[in-house]
Amino acid sequence: MTPEFRMIPVADLVDHPQNPRDDLGDPQKLAELANDIAENGNTEALHVFPITDGDDAGKFLLVAGHRRTAAARLGNVDELYARLRPDLDTLDKQLETMLRENTHREGLTPINEAKAIQAMLDCEGMSVKKVAKRIHRSETFIRSRSALVKLPESAKTAIDSGRMTLEQSQIFDEFADNPEATEELTRNAGTNDWDFTVRRLRAELARKFKTAASEQLIKDLGIKTITSYESYSSNKYSRDYDRDKTPGERVAEGQVAVLASHGDLEWYQVKKNEKKKLTEEEIADKKRLKDIAAGLEQADALWLEFIERKIAAAAGHFDRPEDTPAVLALRKSMFSGYSNDRARATRVLGIGVTAEGGMTADVVAAVDARVDKLKLLQLAYLHAFLHLMKEDLHKPTTWRCQYAWDRTSLEKFLDTRKEVFGYDVTAYEQEAIDYWNDKDKADAATSAANDEGWDLDDEDA
Known part of the structure; x- marks a missing residue:
């Protein structure tokens, strides 16, 4: 069949809706092409399909030559030289022709090409193998281009702008269901952070x-x-x-x-917890420590009762006008220490609530309201109790002086308590002190004996 060529009015040319090229290129070069066509006509024929039905019946569908037609319109050219292609009667044939013309031309981006290839694959009866054969590309090429269509728009833009390579785009398949990762990959494409981002995201994916x-x-x-x-x-x-x-x-x-x-x-x-069988001496020591703990519970209760009575008795102290700064200073600094100061205060203020259920807003309000009513001497006693006295007096370990600074701390507490409150060491407390003194002496003797044994071994050696 002899090809038919003819001049066709530009007004009768219809742009193909599936044209792979969505960018006409450099406007300056398009203007130069417009001038050339206006002066010399188009030396390379357009490829057009005659439209026989619909609103555009009698016109011609552009298959090849969209850029030349755009230049002709820009240059007010009336008609263009074209080859009629009635054989291009299906979309897959038209796409094949457009791809074969454009695929090696400058300006057809990978995403443009990918959309056209996917459109061909979507045509009835088409496959990767058939598309590859018809546009003279490998099947691997067809698959890789088709995958680009599934990328997010931000990634497509990055590819067409050159910020992302086609190799990098393949990594997006690994995170297809993770929009946050996709966004981060797109943001870091073409930067020095790309490799680090990929490794981190892969590690996170593997961890999940x-x-x-x-x-x-x-x-x-x-x-x-x-x-x-x-x-x-x-x-x-x-x-x-x-x-x-x-x-x-x-x-x-x-x-x-x-x-x-x-x-x-x-x-x-x-690990299996095998209970060690205690010796009679260890059993006796355990019982003694238990008895000391019970005694210290009573000693702690007596001490708290003493403080409560001391603070209550000081209510008869009459503040003088010149005492006001001291009163304000004590109130403001009363609870500036540890967070459990208010909890300890509930034990000696007799306010009718305790902190056993936690320092609720009601407990805090009750403590603060009680403190606001205390006189100078009462405030001084409470301040001394909270900031100078030891906590956990009911625990036997509180009375152990394993190191020199432990002994110094305990002696300072006992001296301060005696000096401020006139409160002597109770029998229960003295028993705890004696117990730990005896135990430390026994441990020291055992350690010395072991050291002596080592020295004898060295001499024998």
């Missing part, structure tokens, strides 16, 4: 998959878990690094697991 798998395993096998803090803060657990054991075998052994931050399970053996 591992965590999900570990959580499912915990559910399926009924694995008992502990926190990371429990694993190292308690001597109940020891890490098991055996890689050959299956999770089922570990569960059967009674092991527990920590779901680590990287998503894997870390396994721990649970």
Whole structure:
């Protein structure tokens, strides 16, 4: 069949809606092309398909030559030289022709090309193999270009602008369901942070998959878990690094697991607590310490009652005008120390509420209201109790002087309590002091004997 060429009015040319080229290029070059066509006509024929039905019947659908037609319109050219292509009667044929013409021309971006290829693949009866054969490209090329269509618009823009390479765009498939990761990849494309971003996002993705798998395993096998803090803060657990054991075998052994931050399970053996049989001496010592603890509970109650009576009795003190600054200073600094100062104050102010249920707003308000009514001497006693006195007097360990600074601290407390309140050491407290003194002396003697034994071994050696 002999090709038919003819001059066609520019007004009768209809732009193809699936034209791969969405950018006509440099406006200056387009203007130069317009001048050339106005003066010499178009030396390369357009390819057009005659439209026989619809609103545009009698006109011609542009298949090749969109840029030349745009230049002709710019230069007010009336008609252009064209080849009639009635054979291009299906969309896939038209797309094939447009791609073959444009694919090697400057200005057709990868995304333009990808859209056209995908449009061909969407045509009935088309496949990757058929499209590759018809536009003379490899099947790998067709698949990679088709994948670009699925990218977010921001990534497509980055590719067409040259900020992102086609190789980089393939990484987006890994994060197709993660819009935050997609946005971050797009933002860092073409920057020095790209490789770091990809590694970090891949690590996060791997961690999520591992965590999900570990959580499912915990559910399926009924694995008992502990926190990371429990694993190292308690001597109940020891890490098991055996890689050959299956999770089922570990569960059967009674092991527990920590779901680590990287998503894997870390396994721990649970140490058996074998109760040590105490000697008669150890049993007697344990009983004595228990009796001391009970005595200290009573001593602490007596001390608190004494302070409460002392503060109550000082209510008869009459403040003088010149005492006002001291009163204000004590009130303002009363609770400037530790956060439990108000909780301790509830124990000696007799305000009818305690902090056992926590320092609620009602408890705080009750303490502050009571303090606002105290006289100077009462404030001084309360301030001394809160800031100069030791806490936890009911605990035996409070009375132990293991180091020199412990003894200094305890002696300072007892001296201050005697000097400020006239309160002597009780029999219960003295028993605790004597107990720890005896124990420290015994420990020192044992240590000295052990050291002497080492020295004898050295001499024998």
